Amino acid sequence: xxxxxxxxxxxxxxxxxxxxxxxxxxxxxxxxxxxxxxxxxxxxxxxxxxxxxxxxxxxxxxxxxxxxxxxxxxxxxxxxxxxxxxxxxxxxxxxxxxxxxxxxxxxxxxxxxxxxxxxxxxxxxxxxxxxxxxxxxxxxxxxxxxxxxxxxxxxxxxxxxxxxxxxxxxxxxxxxxxxxxxxxxxxxxxxxxxxxxxx
Amino acid sequence: xxxxxxxxxxxxxxxxxxxxxxxxxxxxxxxxxxxxxxxxxxxxxxxxxxxxxxxxxxxxxxxxxxxxxxxxxxxxxxxxxxxxxxxxxxxxxxxxxxxxxxxxxxxxxxxxxxxxxxxxxxxxxxxxxxxxxxxxxxxxxxxxxxxxxxxxxxxxxxxxxxxxxxxxxxxxxxxxxxxxxxxxxxxxxxxxxxxxxxxxxxxxx
Amino acid sequence: xxxxxxxxxxxxxxxxxxxxxxxxxxxxxxxxxxxxxxxxxxxxxxxxxxxxxxxxxxxxxxxxxxxxxxxxxxxxxxxxxxxxxxxxxxxxxxxxxxxxxxxxxxxxxxxxxxxxxxxxxxxxxxxxxxxxxxxxxxxxxxxxxxxxxxxxxxxxxxxxxxxxxxxxxxxxxxxxxxxxxxxxxxxxxxxxxxxxxxxxxxx
Numbered sequence: 001x002x003x004x005x006x007x008x009x010x011x012x013x014x015x016x017x018x019x020x021x022x023x024x025x026x027x028x029x030x031x032x033x034x035x036x037x038x039x040x041x042x043x044x045x046x047x048x049x050x051x052x053x054x055x056x057x058x059x060x061x062x063x064x065x066x067x068x069x070x071x072x073x074x075x076x077x078x079x080x081x082x083x084x085x086x087x088x089x090x091x092x093x094x095x096x097x098x099x100x101x102x103x104x105x106x107x108x109x110x111x112x113x114x115x116x117x118x119x120x121x122x123x124x125x126x127x128x129x130x131x132x133x134x135x136x137x138x139x140x141x142x143x144x145x146x147x148x149x150x151x152x153x154x155x156x157x158x159x160x161x162x163x164x165x166x167x168x169x170x171x172x173x174x175x176x177x178x179x180x181x182x183x184x185x186x187x188x189x190x191x192x193x194x195x196x197x198x199x
Numbered sequence: 200x201x202x203x204x205x206x207x208x209x210x211x212x213x214x215x216x217x218x219x220x221x222x223x224x225x226x227x228x229x230x231x232x233x234x235x236x237x238x239x240x241x242x243x244x245x246x247x248x249x250x251x252x253x254x255x256x257x258x259x260x261x262x263x264x265x266x267x268x269x270x271x272x273x274x275x276x277x278x279x280x281x282x283x284x285x286x287x288x289x290x291x292x293x294x295x296x297x298x299x300x301x302x303x304x305x306x307x308x309x310x311x312x313x314x315x316x317x318x319x320x321x322x323x324x325x326x327x328x329x330x331x332x333x334x335x336x337x338x339x340x341x342x343x344x345x346x347x348x349x350x351x352x353x354x355x356x357x358x359x360x361x362x363x364x365x366x367x368x369x370x371x372x373x374x375x376x377x378x379x380x381x382x383x384x385x386x387x388x389x390x391x392x393x394x395x396x397x398x399x400x401x402x403x404x
Numbered sequence: 405x406x407x408x409x410x411x412x413x414x415x416x417x418x419x420x421x422x423x424x425x426x427x428x429x430x431x432x433x434x435x436x437x438x439x440x441x442x443x444x445x446x447x448x449x450x451x452x453x454x455x456x457x458x459x460x461x462x463x464x465x466x467x468x469x470x471x472x473x474x475x476x477x478x479x480x481x482x483x484x485x486x487x488x489x490x491x492x493x494x495x496x497x498x499x500x501x502x503x504x505x506x507x508x509x510x511x512x513x514x515x516x517x518x519x520x521x522x523x524x525x526x527x528x529x530x531x532x533x534x535x536x537x538x539x540x541x542x543x544x545x546x547x548x549x550x551x552x553x554x555x556x557x558x559x560x561x562x563x564x565x566x567x568x569x570x571x572x573x574x575x576x577x578x579x580x581x582x583x584x585x586x587x588x589x590x591x592x593x594x595x596x597x598x599x600x601x602x603x604x605x606x607x
Contacts, residue, residue: 025224026221026224027221063419066412067417067419070294077286077287078428078430081284081287081431082434085431085435085442088446089438089441089442090441092448092467099337103286103333104222104330104333107324107326109225109324176219176221181387184384184385184386187382188379191378191382194378195378205505206505213533284431338531
């Protein structure tokens with residue numbers, strides 16, 4: 001049980017992929033103009049990470065070493081395409097909002113990295129826990145950035161007006177430069193904590 | 200003609216795939232540490248983006264798009280829609296193309312292999328390349344325009360990483376808080392670069 | 405990766421092939437079972453804008469309800485024209501197909517029964533640059549057309565001109581910073597107006 005918990009907690013916090021390893025920030029920056037987008041994107045990454053970790057772990061004794069990267073890519077692409085279909089069928093406006101960024105989960109280094117570094121060497125349950133932890137850790141970062149950007153940049157939270165009507169929202173937060181600057185400040189804070197832990 | 204110029208200027212300046220689309224950030228942050236490597240990776244991305252966008256557009260427009268196979272199977276194929284496998288096909292084309300290019304330049308162009316060789320494997324997982332193919336579908340581009348768009352996006356990505364590498368050379372000798380060095384300062388500079396590029400937005404073409 | 409043995413390459417490739425086939429099979433099966441929902445969603449998202457354009461609110465409606473309202477209130481005529489007969493009607497809707505900088509711009513020119521007054525203009529599809537050309541779909545830009553006549557004295561037609569250069573009464577300001585989008589949209593709108601003049605009047 002503690003191994004499951006470790007696999008989960010490592011992904012969620014102790015080795016949070018976005019901050020400790022700066023992986024997969026493409027979509028973290030692109031889709032976080034609205035909190036709702038970030039929630040769906042986080043769910044997508046979590047589901048795909050769990051699914052592909054599970055499949056790769058199940059097949060780990062059979063996958064030939066020389067084509068294993070290709071096999072992992074195909075499995076990941078399959079799960080991503082599945083999630084894309086799900087959004088189109090059951091949440092069409094959101095699939096329009098996220099557009100190609102759902103497909104781009106395929107190249108999200110986190111997922112390929114986890115199948116390669118974890119699922120190939122560990123049992124099915126641990127791999128699913130690892131995928132869940134990494135996915136939720138990624139989603140948490142996404143949601144934090146999205147809250148800052150949506151509340152600060154549009155004055156809304158999940159589409160509801162939260163800033164008083166007179167307050168002028170900071171448009172730059174929604175634009176591309178704002179995303180980079182927020183991410184930079186958050187990364188600074190995280191690196192500061194990391195340094196503090198080491199010293 | 201002015202349309203093609205518009206696609207190129209938009210891809211490089213106003214609609215830069217890295218600075219406004221956030222694609223290819225992982226290798227951007229890792230590689231922009233080194234100017235020479237940035238040049239090499241920039242070239243490789245431009246090269247691969249140009250050709251994979253064209254190839255994927257051909258495959259999409261003639262096989263995968265809804266009703267695309269009418270030319271092959273006649274009117275009965277009007278309802279065939281294979282677009283749900285595009286993602287897997289695009290990834291396979293990109294991986295295959297990179298593999299073939301690597302073998303070809305290793306065999307016949309050793310000089311080029313010296314420049315690009317180590318970067319090619321990095322490219323399969325560069326989201327800018329896949330991003331170009333996915334955006335090309337959404338924009339509904341013809342194979343020719345997709346190739347131009349792929350070239351423009353790749354060149355824009357290369358421009359951004361080369362500019363960033365040049366800036367980061369100065370950072371090596373600047374004093375700053377230890378926790379701010381590395382990723383945070385690179386992201387901040389990227390933000391400023393994106394702000395500077397957004398000034399092109401008022402440009403008329 | 406020195407463990408690659410040439411004898412195994414065939415085995416490896418067939419393993420890869422099997423994984424690809426299984427994945428595609430699973431996708432094909434899912435796609436077939438969901439395709440009806442997906443098609444309804446796609447067509448409802450196209451019809452939503454035109455319903456809003458003629459003044460039918462689609463707030464909180466799901467795809468099936470939108471499709472129901474659309475088939476209830478609209479009749480299609482020749483040349484892709486739609487006639488609206490619901491509350492606030494009758495109105496005629498003429499398709500706008502324009503070339504933008506990035507791809508097609510599609511929408512509807514919705515005309516009052518008098519045949520020459522614009523009720524509203526809606527955009528159903530555009531891929532222009534956010535903040536620039538994409539303003540073509542913004543309520544503030546489209547509001548400029550509401551209630552304008554499409555014909556003026558001397559046979560002049562309503563025309564979209566470069567941003568800030570509208571002088572005469574038959575001119576409308578385009579989108580600033582997006583000359584190509586403005587030009588393409590203007591041409592598309594002009595052919596829709598030709599249709600409106602040809603088939604115009606109430607029916």
